[in-house]
Amino acid sequence: MAGKKSSIKKKPYGKVALFGAVSIALYAVLLMQQGLVNDYFVRGGLYAFLPIAAAFLFSYVHGHFTGYFWTMLGIEAKKKKEVK
């Protein structure tokens, strides 16, 4: 029983909740402040850094969330051993 327990990996519930909450918050701000966001993000020139920075920020937070989400559901890369 002890052996079986140690082979079960802990599910990343905490990380899913944390990154999920931040991700939802980011999307909420983006959609609720559409006017303000569009006003600044399309000014061009130096403001061009805004969409690029936003893309990196969203990809970091949402990328972690989605990664942990699939791990939580047990969908992970194949273990090294060969399937026959």
Next chain:
Amino acid sequence: MHEVVSFVNLDILNIIYLFFVGFVGGLVSGFIGSGGAFVLTPAMMSMGVPGLVAVASNMCHKFPKALIGALKRAKYGQVDVKLGVVMGISAEAGVMYGAHIQESIKRAFGDAGSNLYVSVAFVVILGIVGSFVLLDAFKSKKTENLQQEEKITKIARWVQSINIPGTMVYFKSLNAKVSVLFTIPLGFATGMLAATIAVGGFIGVPSLIYVLGAPSLMASATELVIAFVMGCGGSFKYALHGLVDIRLSMLILAGSLFGIHLGAIGTTYVKPFMIKLVMGVIMVIVLFSRGLMVPVYLSQLGVIQTLSEPTVKVLKNTSFAIMAFALLSGAFIVLKAMWQGIRAEHKVTAREALEHSKE
């Protein structure tokens, strides 16, 4: 240089639509290194988004997606960062040149001329490269069942044998030194195609496999690095003109990041020929989709007899439906292969546990 653009109103249906198309596109990208973009741009335009904003917003979702995909697949040891960056920089130059050609064609022949050029590029390139990739996928399927190693092509063997002093770089995916005089034009062509049909990977991945000799899994993973480098620069260029609608980019990204993890995980469960199969299937189906539009643009240019309004509508809708079908077919093959792989692994694990408990 700031251009004034009008942005569409987003309702809940549009949001779900973007999320879903993003998810399917991400799934395919995670698996074959690119794809999805050819559906996303027309999908956004069908919502009323102006063409340039659709292209710009698509690109701004592509590079962060490619980054996450590349990081994920690097964990599986499938990414050759050096090759990706070298090809990515030359691809950036290709994007600039491709965009310049597009602009010149648009100036000379108008929208219909530009659309015709894009469709013909789709048909010719996907026709040649797509059918080659698909045929090779079927051939590889037969041989890979007997042996695990992928055979490298004669061209790749020749490319790897050429020594041009001062230009040789070692690439781990090729396990050989190759002259950058070969990688630069390949990267450039990838970028040019990306600027023309939005999916550089349809040249990038096959050239990495067949011309340079990279294994399929590493080629499709390295393409993500190329897409990141190319997309980051391209997005910045569009953002300078205020053309990126960040809401669209981030909503597509929301779905595509779910997809890209899944697609990347999928690559660990399949034999390498599956990469070629998915890519070949998508390329060949998309080819028919764009082929249907050629008569529409020819009639707009007055080369052939003018088509009636309902005919144009039917052709346009059928073309879009075939394109969506191409992406969904790719996604279906990926999910099916992954599902079978996971089940096979579970069976092995269960059998081992049973044998272990008997001992």
